[in-house]
Amino acid sequence: MSQIANVSRRQFLKITGMGATGLVLGGLLPGFRPAWAKAGDAVSELNLFVSIGSDDLVHIICHRSEMGQGIRTGLPQVVADELMADWQKVQVVQGLANAEYGSQNTDGSRSVRRFYQIMREMGASARAMLEQAAANQWQVPLEEVQARDHQVWHQKSGRSLRFGELAEAAAGLTPPAKDQLKLKSPDDFNYIGKDVPIVDMPAILSGQTVFGQDVQLPDMLYASIERTPVVGANVKSVDNSAALKVKGVVDTFVMPEQSEPVLFKPLPGVAVLATNSWAAMQGRKQLRIEWTDSTHSQHDSDAYLDVLKGRVKQQGKVIRSIGDAYAGMMNAVDTFEAGYSVPYLIHAPMEPPAATAVFKDGTCEIWACTQTPQSTQQNVAGALGIEPDKVKVNVTLLGGGFGRKSKPDFSVEAAILAKQTGKPVKVSWSREDEIRHGYYHAAAAMHFAAGMDDTGRVVSWLQRTAFPSISWTFNGTSDEPSGSELDLGFGDLPFALDNLSCEVQKAEAHLRIGWVRSVSNIQHGFAIGSFVDELAHKLDRRPRELWLELLGSDRLVDPEPEGFKYGNYGESKAVFPIDTARIKGVLNLVADKAGVDKPTAKNEAWGLSVHRSFVSYVAVATKVRVDGNKVQVLEMHSAIDAGTVVNPDRVRSQMEGAMIFGLSLAMMGEISVKDGAVVQSNFHDYPLLRINQSPQIHSYIVESSQAPGGVGEPGVPPVAASLCNAIFRAGGKRIRDLPISKHMQV
Amino acid sequence: MMNFTLNGKVVSVDAEGDMPLLWALRDMLGMTGTKYGCGMALCGACTVHLDGQAVRACTLPMSLVQGKKVTTIEGLAVDASHPVQQAWKEHNVPQCGYCQSGQMMSAAALLAKHPNPDDNTIDEQMQGNICRCGTYPRIKAAIKTAAKLGGKS
Ligand code: FES
Ligand code: FES
Numbered sequence: 001m002s003q004i005a006n007v008s009r010r011q012f013l014k015i016t017g018m019g020a021t022g023l024v025l026g027g028l029l030p031g032f033r034p035a036w037a038k039a040g041d042a043v044s045e046l047n048l049f050v051s052i053g054s055d056d057l058v059h060i061i062c063h064r065s066e067m068g069q070g071i072r073t074g075l076p077q078v079v080a081d082e083l084m085a086d087w088q089k090v091q092v093v094q095g096l097a098n099a100e101y102g103s104q105n106t107d108g109s110r111s112v113r114r115f116y117q118i119m120r121e122m123g124a125s126a127r128a129m130l131e132q133a134a135a136n137q138w139q140v141p142l143e144e145v146q147a148r149d150h151q152v153w154h155q156k157s158g159r160s161l162r163f164g165e166l167a168e169a170a171a172g173l174t175p176p177a178k179d180q181l182k183l184k185s186p187d188d189f190n191y192i193g194k195d196v197p198i199v200d201m202p203a204i205l206s207g208q209t210v211f212g213q214d215v216q217l218p219d220m221l222y223a224s225i226e227r228t229p230v231v232g233a234n235v236k237s238v239d240n241s242a243a244l245k246v247k248g249v250v251d252t253f254v255m256p257e258q259s260e261p262v263l264f265k266p267l268p269g270v271a272v273l274a275t276n277s278w279a280a281m282q283g284r285k286q287l288r289i290e291w292t293d294s295t296h297s298q299h300d301s302d303a304y305l306d307v308l309k310g311r312v313k314q315q316g317k318v319i320r321s322i323g324d325a326y327a328g329m330m331n332a333v334d335t336f337e338a339g340y341s342v343p344y345l346i347h348a349p350m351e352p353p354a355a356t357a358v359f360k361d362g363t364c365e366i367w368a369c370t371q372t373p374q375s376t377q378q379n380v381a382g383a384l385g386i387e388p389d390k391v392k393v394n395v396t397l398l399g400g401g402f403g404r405k406s407k408p409d410f411s412v413e414a415a416i417l418a419k420q421t422g423k424p425v426k427v428s429w430s431r432e433d434e435i436r437h438g439y440y441h442a443a444a445a446m447h448f449a450a451g452m453d454d455t456g457r458v459v460s461w462l463q464r465t466a467f468p469s470i471s472w473t474f475n476g477t478s479d480e481p482s483g484s485e486l487d488l489g490f491g492d493l494p495f496a497l498d499n500l501s502c503e504v505q506k507a508e509a510h511l512r513i514g515w516v517r518s519v520s521n522i523q524h525g526f527a528i529g530s531f532v533d534e535l536a537h538k539l540d541r542r543p544r545e546l547w548l549e550l551l552g553s554d555r556l557v558d559p560e561p562e563g564f565k566y567g568n569y570g571e572s573k574a575v576f577p578i579d580t581a582r583i584k585g586v587l588n589l590v591a592d593k594a595g596v597d598k599p600t601a602k603n604e605a606w607g608l609s610v611h612r613s614f615v616s617y618v619a620v621a622t623k624v625r626v627d628g629n630k631v632q633v634l635e636m637h638s639a640i641d642a643g644t645v646v647n648p649d650r651v652r653s654q655m656e657g658a659m660i661f662g663l664s665l666a667m668m669g670e671i672s673v674k675d676g677a678v679v680q681s682n683f684h685d686y687p688l689l690r691i692n693q694s695p696q697i698h699s700y701i702v703e704s705s706q707a708p709g710g711v712g713e714p715g716v717p718p719v720a721a722s723l724c725n726a727i728f729r730a731g732g733k734r735i736r737d738l739p740i741s742k743h744m745q746v
Numbered sequence: 747m748m749n750f751t752l753n754g755k756v757v758s759v760d761a762e763g764d765m766p767l768l769w770a771l772r773d774m775l776g777m778t779g780t781k782y783g784c785g786m787a788l789c790g791a792c793t794v795h796l797d798g799q800a801v802r803a804c805t806l807p808m809s810l811v812q813g814k815k816v817t818t819i820e821g822l823a824v825d826a827s828h829p830v831q832q833a834w835k836e837h838n839v840p841q842c843g844y845c846q847s848g849q850m851m852s853a854a855a856l857l858a859k860h861p862n863p864d865d866n867t868i869d870e871q872m873q874g875n876i877c878r879c880g881t882y883p884r885i886k887a888a889i890k891t892a893a894k895l896g897g898k899s
Contacts, residue, residue, distance in 0.1 A: 066842075067842050068840075068841030068842030068843070068879045069841070070841075195838075197835070197838055198838065198840065200840075200843060201835060201838075201840065202826065203843075204840045204843035204846050205826040205831045205834060205835060205846075205850070206779070206819065206820065206822075206825075206826045206831075207777075207778075207779020207780070207818065207819030207820045207822075207847050208779065208820075209779075209843055209844075210778070211781075211844060213778075213781070213782060214772075214778035216773075216776060216778070222773065247762065276765075276769055276773040276774065277769050277772070277773050277782075278762075278765045278766065278769040278773070281785075348878055349842075349844075349878055350781075350783050350789070350791060350842065350844040350845045350876065350877070350878045350879070351781070351783075351842070351844045352782075352783075397842070397843065397844075398842060399781070399842050399843070399844025399845075400841075400842045400844060400878050400879055401842075402878075428782075430785060431783065431784045431785060431786075431789075649838055653838065653841055653881070653884070654841075656880055656881070656883055656884070657841055657879045657880035657881070658880070659880065660877075660879075660880025660882065661878075661880055682784050682785075682786050682788060683784050683786070683788040683789055683876065684786070684788055688876050688878055689880070689882075690873045690875075690876060690882075691868070691869055691872045691873050691875070691877075691882040691885065691886065692869035692870070692872075692873045694880075694882035694883065694886075696883065697883045
């Protein structure tokens with residue numbers, strides 16, 4: 001039954017779409033434009049995010065991209081709560097690219113952090129307008145009316161009006177001033193803090209979801225692009241004769257030449273356009289392409305990482321210091337040092353990037369699984385030489401993002417090809433494309449040293465880091481980590497130390513460098529978390545005890561007076577300080593819940609780590625068994641303090657996902673480069689964690705009324721260290737160079 | 747022309763014999779519930795049932811589909827009423843949802859063979875399905891719930 005409805009709906013799209021111009025097709029794909037656009041005057045807009053139909057349905061705009069974090073549920077949940085709406089009568093509408101919404105760039109674990117308050121205000125404002133409309137209609141003082149359960153009530157007379165009955169009048173009123181808004185008391189929340197199931201559940205269960213890869217338009221061409229294997233190379237020549245002979249192939253097109261900075265520009269290459277995906281892929285295999293030389297064609301990731309490891313053994317540029325770390329080391333009774341490294345990594349969202357574009361009469365419409373519709377709009381406009389307001393960007397569901405889909409290069413590819421062919425074009429990246437032509441997590445080397453006095457107290461701390469910078473992607477010149485990357489778990493070291501030196505070393509870029517879930521916190525969380533554990537072992541201390549000692553008294557840490565201009569994830573330091581009490585809080589919570597101090601079976605052990613990132617705090621305890629050279633992860637516990645939480649179930653699911661993401665990268669994650677080209681290509685050589693490797697996972701959320709912090713990323717950084725610490729304590733090797741699979745069997 | 751039964755209806759597509767079923771379903775029949783993740787039978791995103799067996803549509807050539815019965819996520823059950831779909835809902839399994847068509851199709855096939863699977867059987871039968879979002883603990887729990895709800899419907 002359901003499948004028949006589905007097929008016929010799609011056929012309906014094909015038939016009706018044929019007669020329409022490409023640019024109105026969006027209205028025919030469900031969820032891609034405001035639902036009221038076709039409902040006509042029956043729906044009234046109360047504000048940018050809230051519209052209400054005479055049928056009582058409340059349409060709430062979600063302006064952020066859904067990639068599995070549950071934001072299409074979480075933000076509307078906040079609006080509906082303040083609005084006093086009935087969740088069963090809420091319809092979530094995906095917002096188009098529109099600067100009026102504020103930033104739509106769904107990365108940096110920011111959606112709830114930045115929009116919790118605004119969404120509350122949007123809901124409260126619409127509620128106030130409905131109440132005012134009812135008071136006007138009844139000719140009673142505003143104080144006597146109250147919204148509740150999708151209606152406005154007049155207690156005295158027992159009268160009530162449904163939201164749908166009030167919407168039109170309410171929409172004609174002036175919204176209340178912000179300082180006049182009455183926000184609900186948290187005690188009265190109906191939805192905030194509740195496990196509301198995700199709004200896309202029914203569509204996911206029945207296969208009706210539309211991801212970027214799923215968009216289909218009438219008369220659409222399918223494109224598969226062979227891109228340069230080495231960054232900086234261009235197409236020198238191409239022989240497309242065999243490709244054009246493949247059945248279904250319509251044409252080929254040489255993508256524009258590029259130069260550095262690489263920005264979000266499409267990579268040079270040759271596109272094969274066909275009537276279906278398979279034909280496009282088959283045709284692409286027949287291309288004969290010669291590439292120009294590139295300055296990066298000598299890049300070899302192993303040799304490069306060795307160079308970085310060498311550099312971090314040398315004194316570098318100091319970015320933060322307390323006292324004199326070098327004198328501190330000289331005066332120390334004992335010292336200890338260790339180096340760590342993390343290779344290049346890639347996002348590997350389950351859905352590789354995909355975008356569909358139509359170009360007609362100087363305007364372009366895009367459908368894409370993008371984390372960043374506004375930057376998609378800007379970049380497409382730039383590439384086509386039209387104004388951004390001539391580009392309409394529809395955001396589909398994202399089959400995972402992890403930062404890959406905040407780079408709009410794939411939408412620009414589709415736009416260029418749509419303009420070139422005059423037809424709708426879908427560019428689908430294959431898994432190989434995704435792994436070989438991404439924006440990589442930077443390979444990184446770090447070096448740590450600690451000096452102890454005769455009581456074993458750590459009196460001096462030295463840490464250095466080197467990795468190619470994301471800034472290079474944008475300027476083509478940066479050759480050392482930038483401040484915004486050092487913010488991520490390096491310059492913000494929260495330890496109480498008499499002497500500290502945080503230093504950076506040079507690292508030139510040879511690949512497109514980008515942000516991957518938790519970004520530089522990955523390497524810094526791994527290195528710091530491992531080094532503390534190594535120190536604890538050396539000093540014969542329990543790891544938790546040493547962590548608590550290093551963190552020192554309950555206090556707010558500000559690295560600024562020590563020379564480090566700390567960005568704090570763009571947040572106010574007053575609202576979101578580095579709070580050592582909260583770090584200790586999650587550490588103690590997880591250690592107690594997991595029972596890390598209890599005896600374990602032979603060859604089994606716990607590992608601990610803790611990390612603050614995206615203004616939230618996460619501690620992880622991991623239990624492993626080591627048999628000979630084989631590692632098995634048995635159990636993981638995580639605790640997060642993210643302040644106020646909107647949907648605890650989605651926070652737990654993010655934490656579960658972060659544990660597994662962290663295990664994947666720690667155990668098996670490695671992108672290597674030979675002769676400037678990425679070696680790996682698919683899941684056989686870039687493996688991801690599978691169900692048989694997945695441990696039991698327990699997640700704890702610290703109850704808090706503090707401002708909401710990030711959730712999507714902060715779970716990742718402590719994972720690798722907690723795992724490697726557990727392996728060592730279970731009798732395995734001390735792993736300082738990820739991934740673990742290079743040293744042990746996983 | 748290739749003829750086969752898709753979710754109970756006979757369909758025909760003008761596909762080459764070497765075209766994998768995945769692309770015939772997605773591009774020619776508009777059935778996009780079955781997803782692409784790797785194209786090499788490495789991730790399970792494209793899992794469908796061929797005469798009741800779980801198979802990877804990305805590597806299954808149309809020549810082998812001719813005359814057979816194919817079930818996709820869209821046809822697993824009316825109104826998402828299959829025990830697997832019910833259990834998935836109960837445990838709030840999906841994050842992004844992209845892998846979940848394949849996960850549910852694999853789980854349904856697993857339960858048809860093993861109505862009461864233990865952890866090892868689940869690990870064995872489900873390890874071909876990757877979930878990058880990391881929903882494995884919930885998938886495991888949901889399969890056990892689905893088993894209680896009746897295994898195969
Ligand atoms: S797409 Fe078929 S197994 Fe991955
Ligand atoms: S839910 Fe996103 S890949 Fe499985």
